Amino acid sequence: MSIILLVLAIAVVVLLLAWVAGAYNGLIRLRNQVENAWSQIDVQLKRRHDLIPNLVETVKGYAGHERATLENVIKARNMAIAAKGVGERAEAENFLSGTLKSLFAVAEAYPNLKADQNFMRLQEELTSTENKVAFSRQFYNDSAMTFNTRREVFPTNIIANMFNFARREFFEVKDAAQREAPQVKF
Amino acid sequence: MWEQIQTNRRRSAVLITGMAMVLLLLGYVGGELLVPGGGIIGLGVALIIWGIQMAVYAASPQSLLLQGASARELHKEDTPQLFNVVEEMAIASGLGFTPKIYLVEDPAPNAFALGRKPENSAVIVTTGLLHRLNRDELQGVIAHEIGHLKNRDVQFMTLAAVMLGSVVILSEILWRSLRLGGRGRSRSSSRGGGGQAQLIILIISLLLVVLGPLLAQLLYFACSRKREYLADASSAQFTRYPEGLASALEKISSTPVNVSFASKATAPMFIVNPLAAKGGAGLFSTHPPTDNRVRVLRGMSGASFAAYEAAFRKAQGSSIIGADSLRHAQPVSIRDASDQGPIESHTGIKSISNRAMGYLRLRCHCGLEVSIPEGYDQNSIRCIRCGSELPIPSAAAPPMPMVAPPVIPTHDATPLQYKRTGKGWESFRCACGRTIQLSPSFAAPHVRCGACQRLIQIN
Numbered sequence: 279m280s281i282i283l284l285v286l287a288i289a290v291v292v293l294l295l296a297w298v299a300g301a302y303n304g305l306i307r308l309r310n311q312v313e314n315a316w317s318q319i320d321v322q323l324k325r326r327h328d329l330i331p332n333l334v335e336t337v338k339g340y341a342g343h344e345r346a347t348l349e350n351v352i353k354a355r356n357m358a359i360a361a362k363g364v365g366e367r368a369e370a371e372n373f374l375s376g377t378l379k380s381l382f383a384v385a386e387a388y389p390n391l392k393a394d395q396n397f398m399r400l401q402e403e404l405t406s407t408e409n410k411v412a413f414s415r416q417f418y419n420d421s422a423m424t425f426n427t428r429r430e431v432f433p434t435n436i437i438a439n440m441f442n443f444a445r446r447e448f449f450e451v452k453d454a455a456q457r458e459a460p461q462v463k464f
Numbered sequence: 465m466w467e468q469i470q471t472n473r474r475r476s477a478v479l480i481t482g483m484a485m486v487l488l489l490l491g492y493v494g495g496e497l498l499v500p501g502g503g504i505i506g507l508g509v510a511l512i513i514w515g516i517q518m519a520v521y522a523a524s525p526q527s528l529l530l531q532g533a534s535a536r537e538l539h540k541e542d543t544p545q546l547f548n549v550v551e552e553m554a555i556a557s558g559l560g561f562t563p564k565i566y567l568v569e570d571p572a573p574n575a576f577a578l579g580r581k582p583e584n585s586a587v588i589v590t591t592g593l594l595h596r597l598n599r600d601e602l603q604g605v606i607a608h609e610i611g612h613l614k615n616r617d618v619q620f621m622t623l624a625a626v627m628l629g630s631v632v633i634l635s636e637i638l639w640r641s642l643r644l645g646g647r648g649r650s651r652s653s654s655r656g657g658g659g660q661a662q663l664i665i666l667i668i669s670l671l672l673v674v675l676g677p678l679l680a681q682l683l684y685f686a687c688s689r690k691r692e693y694l695a696d697a698s699s700a701q702f703t704r705y706p707e708g709l710a711s712a713l714e715k716i717s718s719t720p721v722n723v724s725f726a727s728k729a730t731a732p733m734f735i736v737n738p739l740a741a742k743g744g745a746g747l748f749s750t751h752p753p754t755d756n757r758v759r760v761l762r763g764m765s766g767a768s769f770a771a772y773e774a775a776f777r778k779a780q781g782s783s784i785i786g787a788d789s790l791r792h793a794q795p796v797s798i799r800d801a802s803d804q805g806p807i808e809s810h811t812g813i814k815s816i817s818n819r820a821m822g823y824l825r826l827r828c829h830c831g832l833e834v835s836i837p838e839g840y841d842q843n844s845i846r847c848i849r850c851g852s853e854l855p856i857p858s859a860a861a862p863p864m865p866m867v868a869p870p871v872i873p874t875h876d877a878t879p880l881q882y883k884r885t886g887k888g889w890e891s892f893r894c895a896c897g898r899t900i901q902l903s904p905s906f907a908a909p910h911v912r913c914g915a916c917q918r919l920i921q922i923n
Contacts, residue, residue, distance in 0.1 A: 395904065
């Protein structure tokens with residue numbers, strides 16, 4: 279009798295340990311996915327920062343006296359590079375998107391600029407980079423949501439609390455109109 | 465929300481197991497029937513057939529699917545927009561890699577995904593597709609194909625096709641040997657008697673031989689259709705814009721042209737059935753009717769899998785994505801349409817595909833652009849409009865020994881030379897006959913010929 283009880287107890291302990299290991303590994307896998315998604319955003323934002331000086335130089339050649347707009351873009355870019363933390367960065371990047379939008383609006387008035395090969399190439403690259411930022415943000419938020427849900431629902435939350443899995447912040451965009459990449463129109 | 469892939473995988477395992485059961489049962493009953501007590505041998509034969517089929521598939525190169533199609537790989541400078549759309553969708557899906565892009569010259573608009581492993585996976589589009597779709601629609605189509613890659617549909621459909629093929633071969637063998645063996649048996653039963661039980665077994669096995677392949681096919685096609693719906697759901701989820709795919713599907717299915725290089729084996733990989741110019745809705749069709757797919761996409765109130773499930777339930781009255789995997793799903797809203805027009809103009813696509821196919825493009829001073837295929841061996845060509853003789857630009861050996869040859873990291877003693885004439889796309893012929901294309905953004909001092917590996921200096 280006692281042997282059966284002992285065997286049962288061991289079986290329960292083994293099953294419990296297996297479940298803990300499975301849940302823990304699941305959380306780790308999701309956390310890695312979130313981190314990976316975050317680095318994707320980083321890659322795209324960095325690419326955008328790299329493209330901007332080029333764009334500003336090209337626009338200067340045709341519309342040098344639009345100084346205020348150009349300076350705004352550069353200022354916003356430097357702010358975005360210096361920003362720390364998810365919330366602050368999201369804000370700085372949104373601001374940068376806004377200034378870029380007005381730069382492209384200004385470009386409307388310069389037909390020669392619009393016809394410039396280099397400008398056209400930069401325009402496609404920046405539009406696509408904006409899309410990529412939006413899509414990597416989307417994937418990051420989806421992953422963060424899955425991770426957050428997993429660490430909050432019973433019974434995985436026990437494991438999450440035991441090993442201190444921190445909640446992940448969303449990369450949010452305040453204004454609904456800014457959710458999408460700015461519509462670059464010429 | 466990514467867990468539905470796991471549910472999906474479980475169901476696939478069930479379906480594959482179902483087909484395996486049909487195969488093994490067929491082997492066992494067949495063996496038992498031909499030689500009493502030979503069921504085990506029959507099982508062995510079934511397994512051997514499956515093993516051979518599997519080995520053939522595993523060894524066959526990817527390019528088999530593209531047989532008969534002159535598919536060429538596209539690079540970023542060929543068509544930056546298409547390239548960017550693919551990169552965007554690879555990011556949105558969290559695929560982790562960007563598939564290669566191939567262009568096939570075919571007037572039928574269609575696309576498909578390829579690749580059992582990430583490193584050789586690819587998205588193939590036809591020129592007809594690029595002609596007809598705008599950026600939102602193309603995005604929907606590419607997202608659908610990337611959905612197939614993400615859901616590992618290529619591996620799965622390959623596995624299912626191998627299983628189906630094995631069942632068909634085995635039942636063929638049984639059918640033939642039953643017809644031969646049947647005659648022998650009738651002789652022996654006339655001698656021995658007690659044919660009642662044997663007759664029943666014979667009828668059952670005949671039914672199995674006839675129905676087995678049918679059953680396997682039904683399972684296979686049901687799988688294929690389900691996977692199409694799932695890839696549609698993935699597309700909506702990645703793009704946040706189901707209307708893009710819906711309108712692309714309408715455009716694709718309204719073109720009554722079959723894809724010339726598609727076969728029955730490759731059909732499940734396409735976005736819309738490439739063989740049925742009119743979408744059949746039968747049990748033996750690889751794709752669900754396009755109308756249904758469009759109706760589900762248009763009925764979505766959000767862009768999440770849960771919204772797709774709700775729309776599917778409303779349109780078809782059944783479930784497509786397991787409800788248990790949607791427990792924690794959050795609503796996802798649909799984005800607005802982008803205002804970006806067609807990807808490329810007709811002439812743009814023509815020159816992209818010409819470049820990809822290795823044509824040499826030459827502009828005459830009368831304005832006509834002449835395309836010269838690789839293998840044309842004359843040194844000039846007559847313009848068909850103005851009749852003037854056009855020299856074919858080609859790389860040549862330097863005219864005289866240079867005083868100070870530039871230091872080029874190569875083993876070639878004297879590199880060929882080519883003098884650029886402008887800043888746009890430019891093509892010229894290497895001494896070996898291969899056409900070499902220079903893109904507008906090309907800035908390197910030299911280029912290597914893809915055929916003879918010779919270094920060509922660009923001035």
